[in-house]
Amino acid sequence: MEIRHLRLIKAIVEEGSITRAMGVLHLSQSALSYQLKEAELQVGTPLFYRRNKKLILTPVGRKLYATADSVLRELDIANAEVKKMVNGEVGAIRISTECYTSYHWLPAVLKKFKGEFPNVEIEIVFEATHKPIEKLIDGTLDIAITSNPEQIETIEFISLFTDEMLAVVSNKHPWCDRTFVTAEDFQDISLIIHSLPLDTVSIFRTQLNPKGISPKKLIVLPLTEASIELVKADMGVIVLANWALQPYINDDIKAIRISAEGFFRQQYIARIRAREYPVYFDYFIKFLREEIKLENLK
Structure with a gap:
């Protein structure tokens, strides 16, 4: 029958x-x-x-x-x-970034995304933060956010947004009255970074390492809030993206450009080139771009 x-x-x-x-x-x-x-x-x-x-x-x-x-x-x-x-309305997105500060935008993005796709789960894979491309290749991640597009044939890098990296100092720091600093200036300071290895840190990878420059002292501190407190106490300098810095701006600290032209970092979504991704992945990228744009306008 x-x-x-x-x-x-x-x-x-x-x-x-x-x-x-x-x-x-x-x-x-x-x-x-x-x-x-x-x-x-x-x-x-x-x-x-x-x-x-x-x-x-x-x-x-x-x-x-x-x-x-x-x-x-x-x-x-x-x-x-x-x-x-089939329509991309049920599923999951496993995501990670290469920097803990990049998770700052997640709550707003997730709220908007879940409003459109309530049956799609977002899983943040924190343990992949310092090696997102490696974890993308081995299948731990669906997509990764990175500012370091490697030449890997199987990986597609989609331009996401551009952010400016700024040196953050206390209002007592010698750089406080300067409009910009250079890579050479970093050899005389205590630099606060969130994690190792150094080749995953943007300021080292693109500005300091190519010129053979090392800071006088290196402080590794994963928490942005704690790092800002050290900066306020004039115990070091940290480099943050303009949007990541916004929640902490006050009269105790100052953000300074790195080089006269500014130090800009291109962020990418990395994903497997040959994989068929459901449509909700495209919406997640769209909402992420919109949130970062709003952050930069604040």
Whole structure:
């Protein structure tokens, strides 16, 4: 017996008449009668008693109606779930960045994203923070945020946004009255960074290491709030993105450009080139760009 026959039995019983069943199934009376006869021939026995123009289920009909009710309910649920999966409405995004400060924007992005895709889970893989590309390749991550696009054939790097990196000092620091500093200035200061190794730290990778410059002292402190407190106490300098700095700006600290032109860092979304990503990944990237744009306008 085919699914259409089960739907036919269910419609006749629940609608109470062939006329109303015709409307639900979008069949003519002749087509409906033909399908009913076809179903009864396949089963080998009548499914309904015909009494006073009414159709009453036979014992076999009752059994098939119970089966139809169960099977069709499960089938409809499965079809709905498959449709959502195909349309990118159900799933998960496993994400990490290369810097802890980059998680600052997550709450606002997640709130907006969950409003559009409530059935998509966002999993932040913190342990992949310092090696997002490696974890993307081994399947731990779905996408990664990085400012270091490596030449890897299997990885696609999508431009996300550009942020300016600023040197943050106390209002007592010798740099306080300067409009900008140079890479060479960093060799005379105590520099606060969030993590090691140094080749994952933007200021080292792009500004200091190429010139062979090392700060007088290096302080590794993962927490931005604690780092800002050290800066306020004039115990060191930290380099932060302009948007990451916004929550901490006050009269006790000052942000200074790095070089006369500024030190700008391009951020990318990295993902597997050959993989087919559901549409909700594109929306996540869109919302992320919008949030960072709003942060930069504050």
